[in-house]
Amino acid sequence: MFIKEKQGFKYPFQTTKNGIPLADLADNQTTISLVAEDEKDSFFFRSLEKQGIYLNNSQLQAVRTTDGPVLIIAGAGSGKTRVLTCRTAYLLTFKDDLKPEEVLLVSFTRKAATEMLERIKLLPGLSTSIANRIVSGTFHSIFLRLLRSHNYRADILSNSKYQEILMTQILRDLSLVDSYEPESLLSLISHYKSQMILPRHLEVTTPIEKEIQRIYMAYEQLKEKKNLMDFDDILLETYYLLKYNHEVREQLQNRFKYICIDEYQDTNLEQHEIMRLLLNKSQNLLAVGDEDQSIYNFRSSSPEFILNLKKEFPNLTQITLDTNYRSTNAIVGLGNDLIKHNTKRIGKVLKATKEAETTPIYLRPKDSDHEAKLIVDNIVADTQNGNRRFKDYTILYRGSVRKMRIYNVKEIKI
Structure with a gap:
């Protein structure tokens, strides 16, 4: 502006x-010079280059690092989706016994999941039929399919207005209709569920806390009576299914050889615990995110989960994508200067590829x-x-x- x-x-x-801090400019090295012709995977990167896909050094490292827990810290504009899709193609190319349906790709939006699959279809050695066999989608879409396959037949309560009508009915039945806003109560209940807190788990000492517990319990009972399940129930029921049904858990652990979760900085406790239950002994987890871009705190997500992965997985490999291809060095430099004041972060300094004219x-x-x-x-x-x-x-x-x-x-x- x-x-x-x-x-x-x-x-x-x-x-x-007395001025804008300018970000350093990244070097222009790509797979053209980073991958020699005599390396066993050179044909893969030559094929990518023919499609106009040139990976830098950190992107190349991320694609080649396939085994064990891996954390990719993907700075803004650093080519995260390119890395995710190329790494998936790399796995399916070089892991001889790996089938597409043994790869789980979890994204936070349907649009992102669709975009990843569309890109994968175009990569070397892959096709539409192969890409469509990959288990890909949002947390809710993937695990709703899982629940449906295990005879969870409740209808999804997806209409927020209808949810508010149900909550108003509950408040009226409890003679509390003038005491609370239905929307606020639903938001509070959603927060409880994301933290895996059921009505019986609530600590109640004050009259208001007792009322909240009664409302929460009545809401759950009404849904059960009407055979309904809200979006939060999808993940909560998935968690309990995996935790207490050993046969299902082992079946999925054996199936999913590689698990990739995008936007990990925006996971909540429920999603994080589901991920842990799905991992098998090989711990082939790829967590991708950027603690500096966490935006869903209001949905009970927390960057703490991405910050603490190193403690949970001592053998974690951490790779930082630190080259911004989107903005000029003035904008990237200013962003670096602002974000460094955050206290809870892994820490990185982004480089730019464009010099600023203004x-x-x-x-x-x-x-x-x-x-x-x-x-x-x-x-x-x-x-x-x-x-x-x-x-x-x-x-x-x-x-x-x-x-x-x-x-x-x-x-x-x-």
């Missing part, structure tokens, strides 16, 4: 620094209205004097920008 000098600052307000400008508005006005004024001024066009601008934001409408920005289009 370009802000007029009189309205912006070249460095953060009231700091002693550097970020800091804006210090009085409030959201003032911020909107400053941004729009500068866009309008720059377009009127011919420096730029409206389509040159993108506004990234968190929260609502509805107030910008009052400043007549209808012309601004993407």
